[in-house]
Amino acid sequence: MARTILVVDDDEDVLRILRFSLERAGYAVQTASDGQQARDQIDRQRPDLIVLDLKMPRLNGYQLFAQLKSDEKTRSIPVLVVTALTQGSDLSDEDWARRMGAEGFLTKPFDLDALGQRVNELVAAMG
Secondary structure, three states: OOOEEEEEOOOHHHHHHHHHHHHHOOOEEEEEOOHHHHHHHHHHOOOOEEEEOOOOOOOOHHHHHHHHHHOOOOOOOOEEEEEEOOOOOOOOHHHHHHHHOOOEEEEEOOOHHHHHHHHHHHHHHHO
16 A cells, blocks of 8 residues: 655645656655645544645644644654745754754755655655
């Protein structure tokens, strides 16, 4: 049975590219365009892995990530953060994500091969 990956991003092009790439690699892929939609999906069907953008409307990736890691039912779901870099903050998005417990971090624009390799590594670590 294929592992399920939830891709959360407000950019429809990114969702389409990631869905195509991950499905081609043999994964079952769900998508959500904001954190609230993702949270609803996670509550209905827990994915094996989440690929998460941080900067989104409504419930953003920072808020969703914090919710997931503070909830006993979801804190063990691996999260790969894929987001655009922002300048001028005291704590970089990568530092923040790693402190929160992200299993990986890629910046946009990202290399599909690098993303696929990291996803495969995380899935392999699940056993």
